Amino acid sequence: MTSFIRRNRTLLLIIAIVIVIFGGTIRTMEPKVWVSIMLSGLTLASLYFLVASGLSLIFGLMDVLNFAHGVLFVLGAYVGLSTFLNPRLFFNTLPVFFMLIAAVMMAQHLGRAFWPHVNSKRRQHLANIVLLLAAGSILYLALRGFPIRALNAFNITAVGGAVTTANAQEPMAMMFRRLLLVALAGVPIGILLSPRERQEEVPLRPIWQTALISGSAAVIGIVLLLVRDTGEIWMLALSPDFRFLLAIIMGTIAGALGGVAIETGLIRPFYGNPVTQLVLTLGLSIAGIDLIEAVFGEEANPPMPPPTLFGQSCRSDTFINWFSEHCQSVDVLGRAFPTYRLFIIVVGVVVFAAVGLMLRRTRLGMIIRAGVQDSEMVQALGINVRRIFTLVFALGSGLAAMGGVIAAPYLGVFPGMGAIFQLQAFIAVVIGGMGSFIGAAVGTIILGMARAFGDHFVAAGIHLPFLDAVVKGSPAIARASTVLIMALVLLIKPSGIFGKKE
Amino acid sequence: MAPSQKNVLEVRNIQTFIGQFHILDGVSVEVPDGSITVLLGRNGAGKTTTLKSILGLTPPRSGAIVFNGKEIQGEPAFRTAAKGIGYVPEHRAIFRDLSVAENLRIAERKSGDLARREEFIFGLFPDLKRLIKLPGGNLSGGQQQMLAVARALVPDNQLLLIDEPSEGLAPVVIEQMMEAISRLSAHTTILLVEQNFIMASRLADRYTIIETGRSVKSGMMADLIDDEASIQRYLGAAA
Incomplete structure (x- = not known):
C-alpha cells in the first residue's frame, strides 16, 4: 500500500489538489459561477504558462534560473503595444537595428583577418579594451539625442482605431548620419565577436553569403526609413486585427532577440558558475526594467484596446455566434465572459500543443529532452549543445514576450507588470517540477485556479458544507494560497510534481 | 616507438586540471589502428579523465592530442566527437x-x-x-x-572510447559484453578503460598503465600478463 502511494504520488497529488479546490467550492456553487471562475483561472494560467514554460525549459537544459524573464515579458508588452498603436517608432528605430546587425555581420569577416595578427594574450586583452571603447563611443555619438521619448508619445483615441503621435521624427539627413555612425560602430563590435580559435576549424559562412544577408538587412533598413511616412499611414490603415497579429509577432521576435542577447552576453561566459549567472540575471531584472522605462516612459499606459475581433460592444449568445459578431463577451451558462480572455486561453493551449509536439516529435526536441538530463553526453555525441542552449533561450524568451503582448489588452502596460508574473511562474515551475514542460503546464493551471477561486473566496465567501455559515477570506489568503500550495507540494514531493532533477 | 603501424590516436604528455586539482600530470597514450588498447590503473589514477580529455570534455591545459594525424587538442567536445570518436561513458x-x-x-x-x-x-x-x-x-x-x-x-x-563496460554487471552479461567488444574491434579501433584485469587481458592488444595522473608503463598486453612484478606493483592485488 505504501509503495503504491509512493509510486503514484504524482497522480495522487494532482487528484488531491483538484479534490480540495473543487470539493471545497463547487458543491455550494452554481455551475455558472464556478465555470466562469474556472475560465478566469485558466486565463491567468495561460499567461503564467507562457512565462513559466520558458523558465522551466531554460532551467532544465542549462541549469540557469533566469531572473530577467519578467523583463522579457514587459519588453514584449511594450513592443507589442508600440507595433499596434505607434508604427512610427518602428520606422525610426528598426533601420538603426538592421544597420547595426548588417555591419556586425560583415565585420566578423574582418575579425578573421584581424585576430591572427594579435598573437600574445596581452595584446588580445588590449585589443579587446580598445575595440570596446571604440564601439561604445561611436555608438554614443550615433545615438546621442535620439528623440526616443518623443517618438513614444502617443494617445489611444479609440478602441483599436486611429491614434495621434507626437510629431517628433528627425529629418531624413539626420537619420542617415545616425545610420552611418551606427554602421561604423558595428565594425569594432563585429571584430570583438568574431571567433579567435584556429582559423580552418571554425567554419564561417562564405563571404558572399554574409555580404548578401547583411546587404539585404542594410537595404531593408534604409527602405524602411525612406518610406516611413507612407509606411506609417499604411500600417495604421491596416485592420486592427492584422496589426494585433503583427504586434504578437514583433513582440515575440523582440523577446527572442533579447533572450539571445542575454544568453550570449551574460550567461554563456559563465557556464559552470551558476552564482555569477544568477546575480547577473538578477541585476538585469532591475536594470532591464529601468532601461524599458528609459525608452518607453515610466507611466502606465491604459490597457491596449483588444483587436476588433474581440471588440464589438455586444454579447454573443454562443461561441458560434461570436464568429460572425465578434462581440467582446460571450454568454457562458448565463454569465457574460470576455471573449478576449478566451483568446488568451486558446493561445496558451496552442503554445502548449506546439511546443509539446516540437519536444516529442522533432530532432531538436529530442536533443532538448536529452540535454535536460545530461548535456555533456549530448555534446559527446557530436552535437553543438551551446547552440541548442541559445536556441532554447530564444524560444523561452520569445514565449515570455508573447505572453506580454497578449497580456497587454488584459492588464494594461506598465513597467512593473512582469514582476508578479515572474514570481508566479517561478512558483508554478517549482510546483510542477523544475525542467519539466508538462510540469510547468500543470503548475500554472493549479496556480491560476487557486488564484481565481481564492479571489472568489475573498469576494463572495464559501458556504461551508453541512453548516449554515459563510466563510470569507482576506485578500492576503488569496495571495498566499499559491505559496501555501507550493509548500504543500514540496513537503510531499521535494522535486515538484513532475520533477526529476533534485 | 617505431611508427611501423599507423596510430589512430596519439596522446602526448597532457596536463589536465579540474578546478584547482591537477588530475593528469603527463599522460601519453598511443592507440594503433585496429587495436584494442586498455588503460589500466588503480581507482582515481586518472583513466576516466584521460578519456574525457581526449574528447575535450575536460580540456587539457597543455600537451598534444593527435587524431588521424590532426591536432585536436583545444577543440570543443562536439567538434572532436564529430570527427569520428564515439564515447561510452562510465x-x-x-x-x-x-x-x-x-x-x-x-x-x-x-x-x-x-x-x-x-x-x-x-x-x-x-x-x-x-x-x-x-x-x-x-x-x-x-x-x-x-x-x-x-x-x-x-x-x-573510427575510434571508440569505452569506460568500464563491465562495471556493476552480472558475470553472464560481462561475458556478452566482452564478446561484443571483441567482435567490434574487427571494425573499429578501441580505447578501453577497464578495472577487471581478466577482462582487460583477454580483450586488449596493448596497455598503458596510469598511476596518479601519469602514464608509467605501456606495451603489448601479452608481455604484461607474464610480468607478475608490474602487475603487483601498479595494479595491486586486483589482478
Whole structure:
C-alpha cells in the first residue's frame, strides 16, 4: 500500500489538489459561477504558462534560473503595444537595428583577418579594451539625442482605431548620419565577436553569403526609413486585427532577440558558475526594467484596446455566434465572459500543443529532452549543445514576450507588470517540477485556479458544507494560497510534481 | 616507438586540471589502428579523465592530442566527437526519458546513419531490438550498457572510447559484453578503460598503465600478463 502511494504520488497529488479546490467550492456553487471562475483561472494560467514554460525549459537544459524573464515579458508588452498603436517608432528605430546587425555581420569577416595578427594574450586583452571603447563611443555619438521619448508619445483615441503621435521624427539627413555612425560602430563590435580559435576549424559562412544577408538587412533598413511616412499611414490603415497579429509577432521576435542577447552576453561566459549567472540575471531584472522605462516612459499606459475581433460592444449568445459578431463577451451558462480572455486561453493551449509536439516529435526536441538530463553526453555525441542552449533561450524568451503582448489588452502596460508574473511562474515551475514542460503546464493551471477561486473566496465567501455559515477570506489568503500550495507540494514531493532533477 | 603501424590516436604528455586539482600530470597514450588498447590503473589514477580529455570534455591545459594525424587538442567536445570518436561513458549516461530508438537516433550525424547501421547493431545486441520502444530508464544495467555501446556505433566512428563496460554487471552479461567488444574491434579501433584485469587481458592488444595522473608503463598486453612484478606493483592485488 505504501509503495503504491509512493509510486503514484504524482497522480495522487494532482487528484488531491483538484479534490480540495473543487470539493471545497463547487458543491455550494452554481455551475455558472464556478465555470466562469474556472475560465478566469485558466486565463491567468495561460499567461503564467507562457512565462513559466520558458523558465522551466531554460532551467532544465542549462541549469540557469533566469531572473530577467519578467523583463522579457514587459519588453514584449511594450513592443507589442508600440507595433499596434505607434508604427512610427518602428520606422525610426528598426533601420538603426538592421544597420547595426548588417555591419556586425560583415565585420566578423574582418575579425578573421584581424585576430591572427594579435598573437600574445596581452595584446588580445588590449585589443579587446580598445575595440570596446571604440564601439561604445561611436555608438554614443550615433545615438546621442535620439528623440526616443518623443517618438513614444502617443494617445489611444479609440478602441483599436486611429491614434495621434507626437510629431517628433528627425529629418531624413539626420537619420542617415545616425545610420552611418551606427554602421561604423558595428565594425569594432563585429571584430570583438568574431571567433579567435584556429582559423580552418571554425567554419564561417562564405563571404558572399554574409555580404548578401547583411546587404539585404542594410537595404531593408534604409527602405524602411525612406518610406516611413507612407509606411506609417499604411500600417495604421491596416485592420486592427492584422496589426494585433503583427504586434504578437514583433513582440515575440523582440523577446527572442533579447533572450539571445542575454544568453550570449551574460550567461554563456559563465557556464559552470551558476552564482555569477544568477546575480547577473538578477541585476538585469532591475536594470532591464529601468532601461524599458528609459525608452518607453515610466507611466502606465491604459490597457491596449483588444483587436476588433474581440471588440464589438455586444454579447454573443454562443461561441458560434461570436464568429460572425465578434462581440467582446460571450454568454457562458448565463454569465457574460470576455471573449478576449478566451483568446488568451486558446493561445496558451496552442503554445502548449506546439511546443509539446516540437519536444516529442522533432530532432531538436529530442536533443532538448536529452540535454535536460545530461548535456555533456549530448555534446559527446557530436552535437553543438551551446547552440541548442541559445536556441532554447530564444524560444523561452520569445514565449515570455508573447505572453506580454497578449497580456497587454488584459492588464494594461506598465513597467512593473512582469514582476508578479515572474514570481508566479517561478512558483508554478517549482510546483510542477523544475525542467519539466508538462510540469510547468500543470503548475500554472493549479496556480491560476487557486488564484481565481481564492479571489472568489475573498469576494463572495464559501458556504461551508453541512453548516449554515459563510466563510470569507482576506485578500492576503488569496495571495498566499499559491505559496501555501507550493509548500504543500514540496513537503510531499521535494522535486515538484513532475520533477526529476533534485 | 617505431611508427611501423599507423596510430589512430596519439596522446602526448597532457596536463589536465579540474578546478584547482591537477588530475593528469603527463599522460601519453598511443592507440594503433585496429587495436584494442586498455588503460589500466588503480581507482582515481586518472583513466576516466584521460578519456574525457581526449574528447575535450575536460580540456587539457597543455600537451598534444593527435587524431588521424590532426591536432585536436583545444577543440570543443562536439567538434572532436564529430570527427569520428564515439564515447561510452562510465555509468552509461543513457537518456532515461528517451526511448531506446531515440537514444540511438540522437547519435545520428547524418540522416540515415541509423538505417545503415541497424543490422550490424542489432546483430551485436539482439536484445535491443525488442526493447526499441521502451524508455531508456526502464532498461536493466546490462541492457543500458549495450545501448550505450550501440549508441556509439550509430555514426561512422573510427575510434571508440569505452569506460568500464563491465562495471556493476552480472558475470553472464560481462561475458556478452566482452564478446561484443571483441567482435567490434574487427571494425573499429578501441580505447578501453577497464578495472577487471581478466577482462582487460583477454580483450586488449596493448596497455598503458596510469598511476596518479601519469602514464608509467605501456606495451603489448601479452608481455604484461607474464610480468607478475608490474602487475603487483601498479595494479595491486586486483589482478
